[in-house]
Amino acid sequence: MTRLADISDIKSIIPLLMEYRKFYGIKEQNIEEVERFLHNRITNNESIIFITFDDETPVGFIQLYPSFSTVSLKRQWHLNDLYVRPEYRRKGYASALMSAAKKYFYDRAKGFTLITEKTNTTAKAFYNANGWKTDEYDFYTFFY
Incomplete structure (x- = not known):
């Protein structure tokens, strides 16, 4: 089952988010900080998260952040995070998360x-x- 996450799902998302961050090299993690981050994103409507389950076991999530297009005068979304536990990969969970996000938006x-x-x-x-295309733009970053 894949569905839109809400505040009651934070405890299920925390371990997934910590695994995801570990994959990207974050070794030291504070569970309270991760919980606060998720809580703030959901309660402040700063992101949309979908969670997917194998029976009742949470196995993955997708998180998107809003942005806006001045040209189209519409909101667009940035898919920032997509994670499925390694033992559940190639079983359709990532596709289910992607489909849920596409349908919702x-x-x-x-x-x-x-x-x-x-x-x-x-x-x-x-x-x-899943229908994504690379575009003709160069993407630049500037981080502190």
Whole structure:
């Protein structure tokens, strides 16, 4: 089952988010900080999260953040996080998360954006298979 997450799902999302962050090299994690982060995103309507389950076991999530397009005068969403536990990969859970997000935002947004590492061939193949296209723009970053 895949569904829109709410405040009652935070305890189920925390371990998934911590695993996701560990994958990206975050070694030291504070569970209270992760919980506060999720709580703030959900209660302040700063992100949309879908969670997917195998029976009652949470196995993955997708999180999107809002942005706006001045050209189209519409909201668009940035797919920032997509994670499925390794033992549940290639079983349709990531596709279910992606489908739930697409369906939810169909009438609510102009579209989606996402960024993935150039070397992440597995993710790139997944996104291509799910209708995503690379665009003609260069993406720049400026971090402190």
